Amino acid sequence: MALAVVLREEIPVPEGVEVTIDKEVTVTGPKGELKRKFKSRNVSIRQEDGLVVLETRFPKKKDKAMLGTIKSHISNMIHGLTEGFTYKMKIVHAHFPMTVKAAKDKVTIENFLGERYPRTANIIGTAQVKVQGDEVVITGVNKEDVGQTMANLEQATKIKGKDPRVFQDGIYLVAKE
Structure with missing residues (x-):
């Protein structure tokens, strides 16, 4: 049996x-x-x-x-x-001050490392992005949308071809709530 x-x-x-x-x-x-x-x-x-x-x-x-x-x-x-999900990110720059603007479905990063053309990151699903000074707050009810939006922002400011110990500019995750 x-x-x-x-x-x-x-x-x-x-x-x-x-x-x-x-x-x-x-x-x-x-x-x-x-x-x-x-x-x-x-x-x-x-x-x-x-x-x-x-x-x-x-x-x-x-x-x-x-x-x-x-x-x-x-x-x-x-x-x-x-309760929702909240991810907080910090805008870090050494010399060239970045301008970060959140629109409907895209985040625009201007003057990153003194570049002439803006970089963009997609906002996924129902996630909402708010820029407050040097802090970016991403909120939403779907964890995957919030996480992917955060990853898109981090990847948009990834520096290639230079020493990451010297060039530390970017937008980085600070806290998850």
């Missing part, structure tokens, strides 16, 4: 947040709504009184990894819709 080996993870759903599961997982909270599809045959997602339950039977190594990944994504969706 074989015993069914089941790996089970539970995610508590706080008050004010509603989770709907059909072909995609929809999380609705005080700050909006996020939807995401998860493609995994071996991981089942369902709801039980105030919990989102993830299960896999006879898990292999990849099934365990997928279970953890899906759990993290759903937890991040819930966290984003209740």
